[in-house]
Amino acid sequence: MKVADAARTHWVNRAPVGLRPYLQLSRLDRPVGYWLLALPGWIGLVVPAWLCRPDWQSWSPLYWGALILIGAIAMRGAGCTYNDIVDRDLDAQVDRTASRPLPSGRVTLWQVWLWLALQLTIGFSVWLALPWGAKLIALAALPLVAAYPFMKRITWWPQVWLGLTFNWAVLVAYAIKTGGLDATIGLVYAGLACWTVGYDTIYALQDIEDDAVIGIRSTARRFGDRVRIGVALSYSLCVLLIAAGLFSSQSPISAFAAVPFAAHLIWQIYRLDPSDTSRALRLFKSNGWAAGLLIIALFITQL
Numbered sequence: 219m220k221v222a223d224a225a226r227t228h229w230v231n232r233a234p235v236g237l238r239p240y241l242q243l244s245r246l247d248r249p250v251g252y253w254l255l256a257l258p259g260w261i262g263l264v265v266p267a268w269l270c271r272p273d274w275q276s277w278s279p280l281y282w283g284a285l286i287l288i289g290a291i292a293m294r295g296a297g298c299t300y301n302d303i304v305d306r307d308l309d310a311q312v313d314r315t316a317s318r319p320l321p322s323g324r325v326t327l328w329q330v331w332l333w334l335a336l337q338l339t340i341g342f343s344v345w346l347a348l349p350w351g352a353k354l355i356a357l358a359a360l361p362l363v364a365a366y367p368f369m370k371r372i373t374w375w376p377q378v379w380l381g382l383t384f385n386w387a388v389l390v391a392y393a394i395k396t397g398g399l400d401a402t403i404g405l406v407y408a409g410l411a412c413w414t415v416g417y418d419t420i421y422a423l424q425d426i427e428d429d430a431v432i433g434i435r436s437t438a439r440r441f442g443d444r445v446r447i448g449v450a451l452s453y454s455l456c457v458l459l460i461a462a463g464l465f466s467s468q469s470p471i472s473a474f475a476a477v478p479f480a481a482h483l484i485w486q487i488y489r490l491d492p493s494d495t496s497r498a499l500r501l502f503k504s505n506g507w508a509a510g511l512l513i514i515a516l517f518i519t520q521l
Contacts, residue, residue, distance in 0.1 A: 239319035240333050243302060244295030250503045251298070254417075255384055256290035257509035258410050259283075262391025264516040265406055266469035271349065271397045282394055286387060289344035296337035297363055303330055304367040312428040352393040359386040371433075374440040377418040381411030405463030409456045416452035416483070417505045419445065420490065423498040438492075445492045453483040460512075475515035482508040 230238060230247035245251050263279050263286075302309065302320050306327075309315035319325045325333075345356055362383040369376035385407055392403040415437060422429070422438035423445070429436055441448035457480040465473040486501050486508075 239324045243299045243319050243325070243330060243333055244291075244337065245298045246291075246295065250506050252287075252291045252294040253506045254414075254509070255294045255387060256287045257506065257513065258385040259286035259290065259387030259391040260513050261406070261410070261509065261516070262388035262403065263395060264513055264520070265388075265392060265403060265464070266467040266472050266516075266520060267392065267396045267402070268400070268468045269397075270395050274395055282391065285344055285347060286391060289341055290387065292337050292340035292344065293363075296334055296341060297366075299330060299334045299337065300363075301367045303327070303334070308432060308434065311432050312425060314425060314428070348390070349394055349397065351397045352390050355393045355399070356386075356390045359383065359390075362386065370429075370435050372435075374435045375415075375437060376435065377415045377422070377437045378411070380418055381414035384414050385410040402463050402467045405459050405466065409459030409461075409463065412452050412456035412459060413483075413505075413508075416449045416456065417486075417502055419449050419452065420486070420498050421502040423492055424495045446487060446490050449490060450487045453480075453487065457483065464516075469520055472516055472519040475512060475519050478515050479508055479512040482511055 228247040228249075230241045233241055241247065260283055263282060302318060305315075306320045309318055310321035316322065320327070320330055345353060348356060362379065366376070366379055366383050369379040373379075388407050388410055389399060389403060393399060419437040419441065422436040425434070426436070426438050428434075429439060437448060438445055457476050460479070461473045461476040464470070464475060482504070486504065489497065489501060491497055
């Protein structure tokens with residue numbers, strides 16, 4: 219069975235039938251999710267820093283980039299699996315999520331718990347490879363991850379919580395490089411959190427009618443007819459915070475790296491039509507390219 223809003227030609231749909239539900243639980247057929255988790259980590263690796271750990275140059279940034287990607291795939295999969303456990307009754311009531319493995323009955327609850335444990339084991343292996351400062355910062359994200367599935371039940375702003383959670387890798391990556399945190403990365407992190415509020419509001423437009431029926435809250439519902447304004451404000455604050463953080467870094471010229479990133483976000487706002495859910499999904503997925511533009515521009519400004 220294929221899951222709604224997943225790529226129909228993805229290799230997951232050609233995997234062995236018995237394995238397919240577990241790959242779908244991890245959302246491997248929707249790779250944009252783990253890229254949006256990993257790319258903030260890559261941003262953290264290329265943000266200019268005043269100080270770096272003495273052994274930073276002895277470890278290739280490519281090594282850390284690969285490790286961050288592996289960790290992102292494992293932990294995004296674990297987070298989605300955990301979210302499906304918590305939301306299994308709600309998912310059965312929403313057209314887009316009713317075909318997921320757990321509410322559709324293709325896997326049992328205990329099988330899902332075992333799959334979650336396996337993914338957490340992979341994530342733990344990546345955590346063991348981190349320097350101690352980065353280890354402690356990574357651990358601090360666990361309460362955010364555990365609480366996120368419940369936020370849409372108690373607040374109209376679950377996307378804010380998601381922004382704080384999904385961009386934590388930028389702090390971990392920066393700590394890998396420097397051994398700690400500073401105002402530069404704090405501002406970049408805050409900006410990326412606002413970016414997530416914007417793009418996940420766009421994503422939530424797909425479920426706005428079903429969410430209203432079953433009482434799920436989101437910024438898409440909260441903004442209502444002003445959703446484009448809400449996304450525009452989120453993206454504007456994102457760019458301002460990131461540019462301010464980069465300007466405060468060792469290389470102020472790197473603030474110009476926010477320009478192509480900002481241009482992509484402006485294009486998204488221009489193209490956004492709240493009534494067109496298929497376009498909303500395409501715009502959401504395009505944010506992987508937006509982050510890629512920021513990474514490339516950051517690299518260029520430091521040549």
